[in-house]
Amino acid sequence: MKNKIAKLIAKEIKLSVVEIENLIEIPPMFEMGDFAFPCFGLAKSLKKNPLIIAEDLVKKIRKKLPREISNVDFKGAYINFFIDKKILAEDVLAKVKKKNFGENNLGKGKKIVIEFSQPNTHKAFHVGHIRGTSLGESLARIFEIEGNKVVRVNYSGDTGMHIAKWIWCYRKYHAKEKLKGDETWIAGIYVDAVKRLENNENFQKEVDEINRKIESKKDKEINDLWEKTRVASIQSWDKIYSELGVRFDKHYFESEFDNGGKKVAEDLLKKNIAKKDDAIFMNLKKYNLGVWVLLRRDGTVLYSAKDIALAYKKVKDFFADRYLVVVGDEQKMHFEQLVKTLELAKFPKSKVCAFLTFGMVRFPEGKMSSRNGQNVLYSDFSSEVFNVAKEGLEARSCGGKDIDERASKIAIAAIKYSMLKQDPKRVMIFDSKKALAFEGDTGPYLLYSYARASSIVRKAKSKKIVKIIDLKNPEIKLLKKIDGFEDVVARAYENLAPNLIANYCFELAQMFNEFYHSCPVLGSDEEGFRLKLVDAFRVTLGKGLSLLGIETIEEM
RNA sequence: GCUCCCGUAACUCAGUCUGGAUAGAGUGCCAGCCUUCUAAGCUGGAAGCCGCAGGUUCAAAUCCUGCCGGGAGCGCCA
Numbered sequence A: 001m002k003n004k005i006a007k008l009i010a011k012e013i014k015l016s017v018v019e020i021e022n023l024i025e026i027p028p029m030f031e032m033g034d035f036a037f038p039c040f041g042l043a044k045s046l047k048k049n050p051l052i053i054a055e056d057l058v059k060k061i062r063k064k065l066p067r068e069i070s071n072v073d074f075k076g077a078y079i080n081f082f083i084d085k086k087i088l089a090e091d092v093l094a095k096v097k098k099k100n101f102g103e104n105n106l107g108k109g110k111k112i113v114i115e116f117s118q119p120n121t122h123k124a125f126h127v128g129h130i131r132g133t134s135l136g137e138s139l140a141r142i143f144e145i146e147g148n149k150v151v152r153v154n155y156s157g158d159t160g161m162h163i164a165k166w167i168w169c170y171r172k173y174h175a176k177e178k179l180k181g182d183e184t185w186i187a188g189i190y191v192d193a194v195k196r197l198e199n200n201e202n203f204q205k206e207v208d209e210i211n212r213k214i215e216s217k218k219d220k221e222i223n224d225l226w227e228k229t230r231v232a233s234i235q236s237w238d239k240i241y242s243e244l245g246v247r248f249d250k251h252y253f254e255s256e257f258d259n260g261g262k263k264v265a266e267d268l269l270k271k272n273i274a275k276k277d278d279a280i281f282m283n284l285k286k287y288n289l290g291v292w293v294l295l296r297r298d299g300t301v302l303y304s305a306k307d308i309a310l311a312y313k314k315v316k317d318f319f320a321d322r323y324l325v326v327v328g329d330e331q332k333m334h335f336e337q338l339v340k341t342l343e344l345a346k347f348p349k350s351k352v353c354a355f356l357t358f359g360m361v362r363f364p365e366g367k368m369s370s371r372n373g374q375n376v377l378y379s380d381f382s383s384e385v386f387n388v389a390k391e392g393l394e395a396r397s398c399g400g401k402d403i404d405e406r407a408s409k410i411a412i413a414a415i416k417y418s419m420l421k422q423d424p425k426r427v428m429i430f431d432s433k434k435a436l437a438f439e440g441d442t443g444p445y446l447l448y449s450y451a452r453a454s455s456i457v458r459k460a461k462s463k464k465i466v467k468i469i470d471l472k473n474p475e476i477k478l479l480k481k482i483d484g485f486e487d488v489v490a491r492a493y494e495n496l497a498p499n500l501i502a503n504y505c506f507e508l509a510q511m512f513n514e515f516y517h518s519c520p521v522l523g524s525d526e527e528g529f530r531l532k533l534v535d536a537f538r539v540t541l542g543k544g545l546s547l548l549g550i551e552t553i554e555e556m
Numbered sequence B: 001g002c003u004c005c006c007g008u009a010a011c012u013c014a015g016u017c018u019g020g021a022u023a024g025a026g027u028g029c030c031a032g033c034c035u036u037c038u039a040a041g042c043u044g045g046a047a048g049c050c051g052c053a054g055g056u057u058c059a060a061a062u063c064c065u066g067c068c069g070g071g072a073g074c075g076c077c078a
Helices: A002-010 A015-022 A042-046 A050-062 A087-096 A127-144 A161-173 A183-198 A203-216 A218-246 A255-272 A305-318 A329-344 A378-395 A403-420 A443-460 A473-485 A485-495 A498-518 A526-545
Strands: A035-038 A069-075 A078-083 A110-116 A151-156 A250-253 A282-285 A291-295 A320-329 A355-358
Touching: A002 A015, A002 A035, A002 A069, A002 A218, A002 A282, A002 A443, A015 A035, A042 A050, A050 A078, A050 A127, A069 A473, A078 A087, A087 A473, A087 A526, A110 A127, A110 A305, A127 A151, A127 A218, A127 A320, A127 A355, A127 A378, A127 A485, A127 A526, A151 A355, A161 A203, A161 A218, A183 A203, A183 A403, A203 A218, A218 A305, A218 A378, A250 A255, A250 A305, A255 A282, A255 A291, A255 A305, A282 A329, A282 A378, A291 A320, A291 A329, A305 A320, A305 A329, A378 A403, A403 A443, A403 A498, A443 A498, A443 A526, A473 A485, A473 A498, A473 A526, A485 A498, A485 A526, A498 A526
Parallel strands: A110 A151, A110 A320, A151 A250, A320 A355
Antiparallel strands: A035 A078, A069 A078, A282 A291
16 A cells, blocks of 8 residues: 555655655554655755645645545645545455465575573573563564474573582482472572572582582482482473473573583684683673683683584574574673674574573562572462462353363463563563553453454354445554554564564554444444454454464453 | 663653654553443543753654663673
């Protein structure tokens, strides 16, 4: 539509169709029209008042209107175009019906490896992980709808000091407790370890001893305990990922990269890319990236070197066109150092390795911390949200056999939507009270809107003739919003921004609810058309939500 | 000290990439709407030096510079 308007204008002025298309905007008020072209920019070259230019152009254009455009007018220096709403309605309904609705094929034939979530064993899976996981999964789905072949990859720290602390504390104070694949329990031991270590320096020596034993793998009992607790941690994630609707094609662990990381570091040193004083490091000061240490002075390997090894491994396992890592903001510099090092090492895929950082999740009062247990664990949070959802259903007498299943989907929608609606790079304030509210700009509101639409479609008895008599404003607004779906998907794809889709879904649902209140469907003269419109809304919202990794329900 | 991110209504955020018409939502607050398709809904209202100061421009929340405030990071944690 925009293109047609641009062509129309191009006949009258010197700008190209593409230039005009970029200038065309959507008027702020409904009554002003559907598209607008500002004439300010023409004032200089034409040496005329832009208001006069607008008036003149309208006179010329008015004579040549194509059938899609019902009227053209000017207001100030703006030329406003009114499109034919019946044609718009027909176009939108036809478009939504197509299987490939929403797809722009921007990633056709390309393969992309996306790494996200990255919880550590022996530690909490907290709301920060929920943000990263929701974000990664949503991006993966956006890549998929645009035609990419997507490989989802996870990477977990299963070695290092935090694990030594955990094992130390377990053996010393919790040995009688049975090992459990329970996130809350596992995180609790770690918090206890930190607390006990705070007041006693001798304890740290015991921990160091255990750390050496873990690394050397010579102590059978420690090995055994490490292996078992590691597995327990990993198992605790199965439940989380299945609830969140995420599955990974490959899960890498840090312990796999001890040797590879060492080798990579030594190799870089041999090639004179890395340097050595007491440690082996990359000097990246030239690039304003400081110094990046790869191996400690005692020769043990750091996560920097392991990340390089991981990059090679990913390419070996999955030869792709693009590699993306989704990580917390605090690791930004680390990944800049990684990408620069890969480039200097002539890593073949360095140019297509990128990372996306997301902001921390904080309490209104300040920072969260896994060390002292001042954070919100996934399992605690999700069961709390689940209970609120279930109570809500019961209060509205929406009981029934599958109440738990519906409550669970509502809870997940609430959690994921709240994580995705905000710009990823911004710090997120996590207010537990607000997280449990289901009204307004929330996941449950979206599911509710969807369920309402489904209910209408379900209740429709016989097929009525689709006849567009006269379109009311709420109908037009809804149609235009649906019409904009694929543009939003494209923008979300290009900017790695699921929040754009989340915001779109909310606005879409708002428009549907306005329509719902002012335009009766069943039994009305326009039943045929309105049913189609309701269904088009359902399809669009359903697709949008699925791009966010949110499942819909047919009934609340 | 240096680098990066943020600062928009009481609170949480859109809008900033790509400058345009009267700066928008949600929550909370006030006033209405359930004998009609699900009230987790809808309608209306109050509420803004868009952090501050300059600059560019016909036009700045949006671009540039400086400052202030908050957050994150900056050599052997991940």
